[in-house]
Amino acid sequence: MIRPSDDAAQPMPRLLDAVAIWKRFGGLEVLQGVDVSVTPGECLVLLGPSGAGKSTLLRCLNLLEPIASGSILFEGREIANTPRRQAALLRRRMGMVFQNFELFQHLSAEDNIAFGPIRVKHMPVKQARELAGHLLRKVHLPDKAAAFPDELSGGQQQRVAIARALAMEPALMLYDEPTSALDPETVGEVLNVMQELAEEGMTSIVVTHELGFARRAANEVVFMEAGRVAHRAPVGDFFNGSAPDRVVRFLNRMHA
Amino acid sequence: MSLFQPHLLAQYLVSADFFHGAMMTLSLSIASLATGLVVGLVLAVGQEVPLRAVRALVVFYLWLFRGTPVLLQLVFAFNVLPAFGLLLPGFACAVLALGLNEGAYMAEIMRSGIRAVGPGQRLAARALGLEEWRVMRWVVLPQALRIIIPPIGNQFIGMLKLSALVSVIGVQELLLVADQTASGNFRYIETLTAAGLYYLALTTVFMAIQSVIERSYRRRPGARRAVVAAASSTQFIR
Numbered sequence: 001m002i003r004p005s006d007d008a009a010q011p012m013p014r015l016l017d018a019v020a021i022w023k024r025f026g027g028l029e030v031l032q033g034v035d036v037s038v039t040p041g042e043c044l045v046l047l048g049p050s051g052a053g054k055s056t057l058l059r060c061l062n063l064l065e066p067i068a069s070g071s072i073l074f075e076g077r078e079i080a081n082t083p084r085r086q087a088a089l090l091r092r093r094m095g096m097v098f099q100n101f102e103l104f105q106h107l108s109a110e111d112n113i114a115f116g117p118i119r120v121k122h123m124p125v126k127q128a129r130e131l132a133g134h135l136l137r138k139v140h141l142p143d144k145a146a147a148f149p150d151e152l153s154g155g156q157q158q159r160v161a162i163a164r165a166l167a168m169e170p171a172l173m174l175y176d177e178p179t180s181a182l183d184p185e186t187v188g189e190v191l192n193v194m195q196e197l198a199e200e201g202m203t204s205i206v207v208t209h210e211l212g213f214a215r216r217a218a219n220e221v222v223f224m225e226a227g228r229v230a231h232r233a234p235v236g237d238f239f240n241g242s243a244p245d246r247v248v249r250f251l252n253r254m255h256a
Numbered sequence: 257m258s259l260f261q262p263h264l265l266a267q268y269l270v271s272a273d274f275f276h277g278a279m280m281t282l283s284l285s286i287a288s289l290a291t292g293l294v295v296g297l298v299l300a301v302g303q304e305v306p307l308r309a310v311r312a313l314v315v316f317y318l319w320l321f322r323g324t325p326v327l328l329q330l331v332f333a334f335n336v337l338p339a340f341g342l343l344l345p346g347f348a349c350a351v352l353a354l355g356l357n358e359g360a361y362m363a364e365i366m367r368s369g370i371r372a373v374g375p376g377q378r379l380a381a382r383a384l385g386l387e388e389w390r391v392m393r394w395v396v397l398p399q400a401l402r403i404i405i406p407p408i409g410n411q412f413i414g415m416l417k418l419s420a421l422v423s424v425i426g427v428q429e430l431l432l433v434a435d436q437t438a439s440g441n442f443r444y445i446e447t448l449t450a451a452g453l454y455y456l457a458l459t460t461v462f463m464a465i466q467s468v469i470e471r472s473y474r475r476r477p478g479a480r481r482a483v484v485a486a487a488s489s490t491q492f493i494r
Contacts, residue, residue: 064379087385091382104381106398119386120385120386165384168384168385
């Protein structure tokens, strides 16, 4: 397990360090100088009311959305102004999981997972299918290789989507409200997989409203509001009541 | 002379002229539809290109070919193109006019298929690191294809009937054969009935093929969404 500890002599080099990210949609300032960073092996949870810009921030980090200004350092390189073509190359290093799963409807679970390695990395089909089988076991769906997305429950689809992202062997996983579209009884199975990955040292940034997950799996919590970072703290400090009033009010509303 | 002579009808049905006319109708329809598919795909993808000039060109094409009668386009290809040194045989003229016209309608069907594939699917593909054209090739088009198969079947059946227009430029298809036969003996009932039965036979066969294809897609998982989308896709009236 590689997790940053407080007593480390040297600060860990950051895997991703985004500084002063600004983003506009039309006249709307969605992100107003946001700073976020993760060190390798760390799990960062983004909390905040809807419309705070959390999902937009994730899409800016993997260059799906262009930013107005700011700096994004990823694996030691400045990537904020990457041209479109190279942006596709960079995205291979960041896995993304969506609220609505977005599995490819015309492909089986196995082929969804093998898709990235085959179409992007040009991996031989046989090898990609073996990798898919391995990843299906990892997300506890060993017998669903042949199932199509509309034959799977939401929780199963989301676990396949996680496996699809892992198949590209990303350095960083971005989860965009991965359990918001799920039935309550399937939320746990998805969060468990995410927590297992985090414990194995998978670096991740998670946008979620699941406070329990944040407590169990996060190293650090960032609270966003109206396009800004309103509060940031290590997970222990975040939930011990020392957070600013409006953060505490938000957390209480989430529990209600 | 009685009004309707069954033996004449039977004679026409088995005659080489009518059979060749029917085969001409069939090959015209297949060639024109194939041309229309290629033109339609180019136009549909052209509408998704982020270049304004390309999209404007597509809109102009659609405006031109959907805004004028296909009969005019046909006669234009046959009578005006030779003046510009482009002397095509009747069959080629017919395929050119019907195909280019069909492309304008096919583009709309293909576009509705492409649009029916949600933006989230493209986003997911881009997030995996696919370039734009690979997103189109491996994620959007395979899903769009399932959606557009039923309306394309309808277009083909429409084309079988539309090809009768080609009689005006002298291509020996079914209707012209019937008309020429009748002009010799004025037996319009038997000749037109024979042609009508050929058309019905052709359309029946293709409707049957269409329903087999649709059923095989419905049985396949992942097709539920496609069938719903196809049912709501635009049908065209000419």
